[in-house]
Amino acid sequence: MTSQPPGEPAEILLRGVEKRFATPDGEVHALAPTDLSVRKGEMLVLLGPSGCGKTTLLRMIGGLLAPTGGDLRVAGRALWDGERRDGAAVQELGMVFQEANLFPWLSIEGNVALPLRLRGMSRAERLRRAQELTRLVGIEGFEKRWPRELSGGMRQRAAIARALSYDPEILLMDEPFGALDAMTRDAMNLELQRIWMETGRTVVLVTHSIAEATFLADRIVLLSPRPGRIDTVIEVPFERPRPLALQTDAAFQAIVRRLRSRLEEIS
Ligand SMILES: Nc1ncnc2c1ncn2[C@@H]1O[C@H](COP(=O)(O)OP(=O)(O)OP(=O)(O)O)[C@@H](O)[C@H]1O
Numbered sequence: 001m002t003s004q005p006p007g008e009p010a011e012i013l014l015r016g017v018e019k020r021f022a023t024p025d026g027e028v029h030a031l032a033p034t035d036l037s038v039r040k041g042e043m044l045v046l047l048g049p050s051g052c053g054k055t056t057l058l059r060m061i062g063g064l065l066a067p068t069g070g071d072l073r074v075a076g077r078a079l080w081d082g083e084r085r086d087g088a089a090v091q092e093l094g095m096v097f098q099e100a101n102l103f104p105w106l107s108i109e110g111n112v113a114l115p116l117r118l119r120g121m122s123r124a125e126r127l128r129r130a131q132e133l134t135r136l137v138g139i140e141g142f143e144k145r146w147p148r149e150l151s152g153g154m155r156q157r158a159a160i161a162r163a164l165s166y167d168p169e170i171l172l173m174d175e176p177f178g179a180l181d182a183m184t185r186d187a188m189n190l191e192l193q194r195i196w197m198e199t200g201r202t203v204v205l206v207t208h209s210i211a212e213a214t215f216l217a218d219r220i221v222l223l224s225p226r227p228g229r230i231d232t233v234i235e236v237p238f239e240r241p242r243p244l245a246l247q248t249d250a251a252f253q254a255i256v257r258r259l260r261s262r263l264e265e266i267s
């Protein structure tokens, strides 16, 4: 289940990665020792019951939270040395959360280009890059607007553009479309597929939606209830680009049913 094509290093590699939180009420074992390897360019989706450790796992891969055990490698570099993380490895990572988390006092292009500003890129170069990115995510023409002037789906596109701004190899997304209505969510799933196919990035995405997981993923990893451990791994074979109508396909629905019944069994 963690096999790799020979000679090709995993883009993300976890060996026995574990998380225990110390809390005033005692220890919370969020994630059991986990082995996982994500291929370069893969779209991997994490599914699992609420509280099973999906966000915890994503935050550890994203360099936001130190594991309490195991070895975590990103693009061949050890990401964590105890509580210290490797700054160069973090450069390979971009994150998108459930809420777009744009800064309300910055324009859309200001938000998208912020990571570049923090990295010292010139203003002209930043604005050129922001324009390229707003086009990529389909919000060109809105560069000078404020976040509050955009719809939820457009704000989420801006957040994706921001995460891609410094060209990370890996995009980590935690329920990025969870706050959107069903139609906007469908549209965003298509958009994410397009952006992913265009950029060739490695994506790890967390969702609660079995249909979204099946639509987007090359591979779905279903986690058990806390402490999370890998319960089931499903390869999703459908050709790309996948149309939304795929969801009415018998083979698609068979995967959805299999995941749903397994999720019910373990929850
Ligand atoms: N900083 C923390 N301190 C203590 N416990 C934590 C902390 N962060 C998460 N936990 C606990 O770890 C477990 C896993 O949480 P996590 O947020 O990773 O779950 P999740 O799978 O993302 O859930 P959801 O689907 O609801 O987002 C939960 O029991 C949670 O309460």
Ligand SMILES: [Mg+2]
Pocket: 054, 055, 056
């Ligand atoms: Mg979560």
